Amino acid sequence: MAELMRAVGYREDFLDLELPVPEPGEHDLLVRVRAVSVNPVDVKVRAGSGEPKILGYDAAGVVERVGPAVTLFRPGDEVWYAGSIARPGTNSELHLVDERIVGPKPASLDFAQAAALPLTALTAWEALFDRLRLTATSTGTLLVLGAAGGVGSILVQLARQLTDLEVIGTASRPESHRYVLDRGAHRVVNHREDLAAALPDGVDHVFSPHSAGMVETFARIVRPFGAVVAINEPPHLDLRPLKSKSIAWHWELMFTRALYDPTSTSQHEILTQVAELVDKGVLHTTLTERIDGINAANLRRAHAAVESGSAIGKTVLAGF
Known part of the structure; x- marks a missing residue:
């Protein structure tokens, strides 16, 4: 199941639907998503898109499969990442992401707490x-x-x-x-x-x-x-x-790496360092609201919270 966004102005902004399981490319991880968060960029892309689009630019989950050139992760690894605006988003049960912009999830955080942080x-x-x-x-x-x-x-x-x-x-x-x-x-x-x-x-x-x-x-x-x-x-x-x-x-646009320097492992390294700082107790999750269930209705609710401009910290959706 995936959440599909329709451009603002449609009778229904969000839909639940079934899509084929994507095949990993050379450096891709196929991640079973356990939690996602909503950022202002989700609202911005939704408002500016004239075509249906899968949103989501934060995720924490478990690696299901890997591409043939992957070296940084293997199936079963718990990961977190912010994805790329050039690819389908994270609001889906199974999601493809390049390993070079992915980090190991902090062991001290659950998936919802972790999903608040990558982007x-x-x-x-x-x-x-x-x-x-x-x-x-x-x-x-x-x-x-x-x-x-x-x-x-x-x-x-x-x-x-x-x-x-x-x-x-x-x-x-x-x-x-x-x-x-x-x-x-x-x-x-x-x-x-x-x-x-x-x-x-x-x-x-x-x-x-x-x-x-x-x-x-x-x-x-x-x-x-x-x-x-x-x-x-x-x-x-x-x-x-x-x-x-x-x-x-x-x-500063954190998607620049994925768009223009796709072979860089800089964001993998940053997320690895941040995870270490979290596990040492130096940094803390910014999750302030958890919504159980990644689906169209809950995403609509989370987008409304971000659009209000008064949200504190991050809103996270966990579990399908």
């Missing part, structure tokens, strides 16, 4: 350590917008545990404020208020999942030679206000 952990890791090029000895101040969200809640943990940065998160509600502090932020400011007034000394780095209308604010609060890393792409974005301070702007 957001990869995005956060690449944003911090590939785009911003931060290291264990990096200092200064990092501002994390939307720190109670899926990416923000793991990025705060990574920055706090693996760098010497002061980590400031943004949140607007008491419950999200507490959640961000519990993830390790040094302090929290309200992103609905004047950030320049709340941060009079400025910051060195900004992580931005919500960049529309924010460039002027970034130009005010980011110190000279600082940097912003963004994961969204609002139309008509004008970055010229950043020039006088030589502020760098970076884009």
Whole structure:
């Protein structure tokens, strides 16, 4: 069984249906999916697609079969991954994924807890350590917008545990404020208020999942030679206000590896390191809501939660 998405505007956005079991390619794993999570990218792809499409970009499950060139995994291995937007999604009982973007599931987490993390952990890791090029000895101040969200809640943990940065998160509600502090932020400011007034000394780095209308604010609060890393792409974005301070702007899309560097094992290595950090108790799952049953009705419910814009952490669906 697989969940099939129809484009927004159809009478039924989601359908349950049967599809043939796919055959693994050279480097593919055929994974029996045990849990998936819903991310903003699921909603974005659903809204922008005019054709039926299997969604899902997070999964935890068990390897059922492997392709002839696979070397990293074997049948029976428990795995987690974020998949590729160029292939059918993870909202299916059996799913094909390239072994080079898959990691071993943390032994200390169940499948639902694990499924909350791959896409957001990869995005956060690449944003911090590939785009911003931060290291264990990096200092200064990092501002994390939307720190109670899926990416923000793991990025705060990574920055706090693996760098010497002061980590400031943004949140607007008491419950999200507490959640961000519990993830390790040094302090929290309200992103609905004047950030320049709340941060009079400025910051060195900004992580931005919500960049529309924010460039002027970034130009005010980011110190000279600082940097912003963004994961969204609002139309008509004008970055010229950043020039006088030589502020760098970076884009982060964790699907870039699968799209343009398919032989790289970078994401396999990142997910392996993250799993080790989870099993050591350094990082923690960001699961906040579990829904039992991966089916069209429950996916519709999970998408609605993400679309609300007020979700804390991650919503996960487990079991068929």
